[in-house]
Structure formats: C-alpha cells, structure tokens
Amino acid sequence: MKEFDLAIIGAGPAGISAAVEAATMGASVALIDENSLPGGKVFAHTDNHLDPFERGIRSQLLHHLEKVAHKVAVFLETEVWNILDQWIVSLYQRGLSGSGLTDIKARKLIISIGALERILPFPGWTLPGVFSAGGLNRLAKMGIVPGKRILIAGSGPLQIVLAHNLLNAGASIIGIVNVTSPRRISARGLELISAVNRLVLKSGLNYLINIKRHKIPIYFSHAISRAYGINEVEGATIVRVDKSHRPIRGTEKQITTDCIGYGFGLIPSVDITRLCGCDHVFDEELAYWRPKLNERMETSKPGIFVAGDCLTVKGYLAAIEEGKTAATEACIQLGFTNRKHSGASLAVSAKRLKRFKRFARAIEAVSRPHSGLLDIISDDTVVCRCEEVTLRDIRSAVAEGARDVNDIKRRTRLGMGHCQGRFCGQVINELIWKLTGNIGKREMFTPRIPARPIPFGILAGECGS
Numbered sequence: 477m478k479e480f481d482l483a484i485i486g487a488g489p490a491g492i493s494a495a496v497e498a499a500t501m502g503a504s505v506a507l508i509d510e511n512s513l514p515g516g517k518v519f520a521h522t523d524n525h526l527d528p529f530e531r532g533i534r535s536q537l538l539h540h541l542e543k544v545a546h547k548v549a550v551f552l553e554t555e556v557w558n559i560l561d562q563w564i565v566s567l568y569q570r571g572l573s574g575s576g577l578t579d580i581k582a583r584k585l586i587i588s589i590g591a592l593e594r595i596l597p598f599p600g601w602t603l604p605g606v607f608s609a610g611g612l613n614r615l616a617k618m619g620i621v622p623g624k625r626i627l628i629a630g631s632g633p634l635q636i637v638l639a640h641n642l643l644n645a646g647a648s649i650i651g652i653v654n655v656t657s658p659r660r661i662s663a664r665g666l667e668l669i670s671a672v673n674r675l676v677l678k679s680g681l682n683y684l685i686n687i688k689r690h691k692i693p694i695y696f697s698h699a700i701s702r703a704y705g706i707n708e709v710e711g712a713t714i715v716r717v718d719k720s721h722r723p724i725r726g727t728e729k730q731i732t733t734d735c736i737g738y739g740f741g742l743i744p745s746v747d748i749t750r751l752c753g754c755d756h757v758f759d760e761e762l763a764y765w766r767p768k769l770n771e772r773m774e775t776s777k778p779g780i781f782v783a784g785d786c787l788t789v790k791g792y793l794a795a796i797e798e799g800k801t802a803a804t805e806a807c808i809q810l811g812f813t814n815r816k817h818s819g820a821s822l823a824v825s826a827k828r829l830k831r832f833k834r835f836a837r838a839i840e841a842v843s844r845p846h847s848g849l850l851d852i853i854s855d856d857t858v859v860c861r862c863e864e865v866t867l868r869d870i871r872s873a874v875a876e877g878a879r880d881v882n883d884i885k886r887r888t889r890l891g892m893g894h895c896q897g898r899f900c901g902q903v904i905n906e907l908i909w910k911l912t913g914n915i916g917k918r919e920m921f922t923p924r925i926p927a928r929p930i931p932f933g934i935l936a937g938e939c940g941s
C-alpha cells in the first residue's frame with residue numbers, strides 16, 4: 477500500500493493550495509479528485525470558460541502545483557469511498573484496468589470536498605428543463621443555453637453569477653425570482669459592504685449592471701410554487717411569500733418559460749467528514765450542518781483537518797487561504813515546520829479569512845430559505861428524486877409511526893439512491909416536524925459506505941478475490 481504524509485481529498489482551490497503548501501514544506505502528498513482535471517467546481521474547466529480574473533487564479537494554482545509535482549501524487553478520476561482508521565483511504569479509480577479499487581495510507585488527512593447546492597423540492601421540479609442553478613451555470617460558462625425563455629429562481633449570490641453568464645452566452649432571461657425581501661438585505665447592508673472583498677464587489681457590481689442593462693425583472697419576496705408542462709417545462713407559477721417564506725395565496729402569477737435555473741445557494745458537503753465520525757454542528761443562522769473544528773482547523777478526530785467550502789461556504793479566495801492554513805497546521809503536527817517559523821504566515825491568513833468569513837456569513841444568512849417554503853410542497857411532489865419518494869409516501873410512513881429520518885429511510889427508501897440523501901436529507905427533518913406537529917431532534921442519515929457509488933460487480937469481485 478502506498479504511504480504518504482498527507483492525503484488531501486478534493487482538488488479544488490482549497491485542496492490544491494493545501495497540497496502546494498504541504499509539499500513546499502517537505503511533506504509527501506496524495507491529492508485526490510473525482511474529476512479529470514484539478515481545480516474543483518470553478519477551475520476544473522478549460523481556460524476559455526472563465527473570466528480573466530478566474531483565469532489568472534486558475535493558472536497560478538496550477539503553476540504552483542506543477543512546481544511541486546515531484547512531491548505530490550495526483551489521483552484524478554478517483555473517488556474516495558471509504559476511510560478507515562489511521563488513515564487508510566479507499567479509492568475507486570475509474571477507467572483503470574483491473575477493479576480500480578486501491579487503498580492508500582496517510583499520516584494526516586485534509587478533507588476539502590467543497591459544497592453542494594441547496595435544493596428544496598417544489599411541484600414540477602423534476603420536469604426536464606428544470607436545472608439546478610449551479611448546473612445551469614456550468615452549461616452557461618461553456619456557452620450552452622438550454623432554453624429560449626429562462627427563469628432563475630431561489631436565492632443567493634449564485635443567481636447573479638448565473639444571470640451574468642447566461643447573458644454572456646446570449647440567453648434571454650425572463651425574470652429572476654428571489655425569495656429574499658429587500659428589507660432583509662438592507663438590514664445587513666452595512667455589514668455586507670464593510671466586509672466585501674474589493675474584487676468580489678467589483679465583479680458583483682459588473683454583474684448587476686449587466687442584469688439592469690438587459691431590463692430583467694426581479695421578483696423579490698417571491699418563490700416558484702409550481703413548474704408545469706407535459707413532457708418538459710412549459711411554464712411556472714410564482715407566488716409572493718411572507719417573512720417566513722410562507723406563500724401568500726391569491727398573489728400567484730403565471731410565467732411562460734422553457735428552462736428554470738433553481739437553487740438556494742450552497743451548503744457544505746459533509747459526507748466524508750461524517751463517514752470519518754467527526755463531530756458536526758447545525759449552524760442555525762446559516763441553516764446547515766458543518767464539521768466542528770478547533771482553532772487549528774482540526775476536527776474532533778485528531779489528524780483530520782478540513783478546508784474550503786465543506787467547512788462553511790465562502791468562495792474560492794477563502795478556500796485557497798483555508799487550504800494553506802490547514803496544510804500548515806498538519807505540517808506542524810508532522811514536524812515539517814513549527815509554530816514559531818509559520819506563525820507570521822498563519823496570522824496573515826487568519827486576518828484575511830476573518831473578513832471572508834464575515835461577508836460569507838452575512839450573505840448566506842440573508843439569502844437562506846426559511847421553513848414557510850415547505851408549504852409549497854404538495855402531496856404528489858417528489859421529495860427524493862433517486863428513489864421517487866413523494867410527500868404522500870412520507871406522510872404515510874409518519875402515519876404508521878415513523879418519527880426519525882432513518883426510520884423514514886427504512887420505510888420509504890428515501891435517501892437510499894444514487895445521491896445518498898444529499899438532497900432529500902436537506903428537508904426531511906422539517907417535513908417530519910411539519911407532519912407530526914412536533915419539533916424533534918435534528919438528525920442526519922447514518923453515514924454508510926460506499927460514500928460514492930461503485931459498480932456492484934467491482935465491489936463483489938474485490939470481496940470474492
């Protein structure tokens with residue numbers, strides 16, 4: 477089994493900067509990512525899909541990685557599907573001859589697996605033509621426009637980025653439906669302006685000017701309540717919402733659209749930290765689970781560090797800074813540096829991170845969805861796409877006595893599909909509380925291997941051999 481000082485799971489901006497930092501200090505590093513190129517959600521594209529600023533960051537990251545290539549083994553098209561104690565990392569390398577299953581061993585781990593989209597189900601959300609905002613953004617960046625009248629709905633800063641990229645790709649956007657009220661935004665306006673990074677502000681303003689120039693209507697305090705169509709989306713109903721995002725009956729409007737980009741921002745991906753048994757906390761203000769860390773970026777499992785959007789969602793500039801910090805902390809433990817030598821650079825990163833965190837927290841708190849949106853989900857709305865479990869199925873399970881998320885999973889198969897509950901798991905607690913009329917303990921599905929799907933035949937072959 478190959479051994480490394482440090483294994484880094486996820487080669488996005490956080491993972492790459494961690495690998496560069498650790499390798500520069502002398503550590504041997506395994507950098508693992510499921511994609512065919514390093515760079516993560518934003519930078520694993522070829523250059524021509526990025527704006528000039530992003531292009532500069534990408535080439536800097538890759539150039540630095542190239543310089544330490546002799547110390548970093550990069551595993552691409554490789555999924556981490558299990559982690560055993562002290563740290564044996566199980567990999568599934570797609571496209572290799574043989575089974576593609578390998579284990580590596582590392583003295584320390586950095587988990588930098590990024591974020592996933594926050595998606596709440598609504599009637600019609602599984603119709604062809606309804607995309608997640610991040611997925612549609614990726615297409616737009618590649619110059620692909622999958623509709624003639626595009627509607628953007630949900631909340632969060634990704635909406636503005638998406639609108640800008642769609643406009644650049646020549647799309648026609650018929651409206652932006654945003655659940656947040658202008659009052660909620662202005663209540664934290666000063667905090668947002670004082671914490672925003674100058675470069676982020678500049679691009680944000682450019683995007684907004686572009687949206688204004690195209691005279692795109694923005695429906696604040698509105699949500700999409702239904703998408704309809706026979707074989708694909710043909711239209712949507714939008715509705716005004718109150719301050720807990722409950723739909724206000726009688727305020728519905730119909731909009732003709734053939735493509736919807738939908739989502740409420742991002743939440744940390746916690747499947748791998750949960751698989752490792754790290755403690756997590758539910759952040760009530762941001763409404764998501766995140767791993768609990770000490771001031772040295774280490775989880776409750778000594779030797780496992782976390783960096784980037786899988787800790788809290790803050791964007792790629794913060795992810796780069798956090799990657800460096802986590803790598804330095806791991807290298808202090810490994811003996812490649814010490815606090816006296818690295819103290820000054822840790823302090824600079826901490827100062828930069830403080831500002832990123834302040835801005836991210838304010839913007840995420842403003843744009844997070846509230847529980848009133850669950851009133852939009854009708855009995856025949858699919859809640860778990862992978863296993864096609866509807867609200868009606870969940871209602872029946874609750875009527876039969878199910879009271880917690882794992883019981884619902886056992887009775888309905890919700891959360892047992894391809895995505896392993898990453899999406900339906902976002903709303904299941906609130907749905908149970910709504911159906912039972914009791915706010916119970918918030919829980920997540922019990923983590924199970926494989927964390928990523930592996931063809932059954934391959935696993936069976938490996939077990940049999």
Ligand SMILES: Cc1cc2nc3c(=O)[nH]c(=O)nc-3n(C[C@H](O)[C@H](O)[C@H](O)COP(=O)(O)OP(=O)(O)OC[C@H]3O[C@@H](n4cnc5c(N)ncnc54)[C@H](O)[C@@H]3O)c2cc1C
Nearest residue numbers: 486488489490510516517556589590610784785791792795
């Ligand atoms: C769908 C989506 C679209 C986005 N679009 C934009 C955008 O256009 N502009 C922008 O500024 N920000 C965007 N973001 C946010 C941006 O991705 C992050 O702020 C930034 O990339 C964070 O860097 P990171 O290194 O923490 O994570 P990421 O860049 O997400 O990198 C994490 C990497 O880990 C890999 N990974 C995860 N689990 C495993 C596993 N089990 N095995 C192997 N590899 C694994 C992932 O595939 C990914 O490559 C988007 C986020 C998402 C989720």
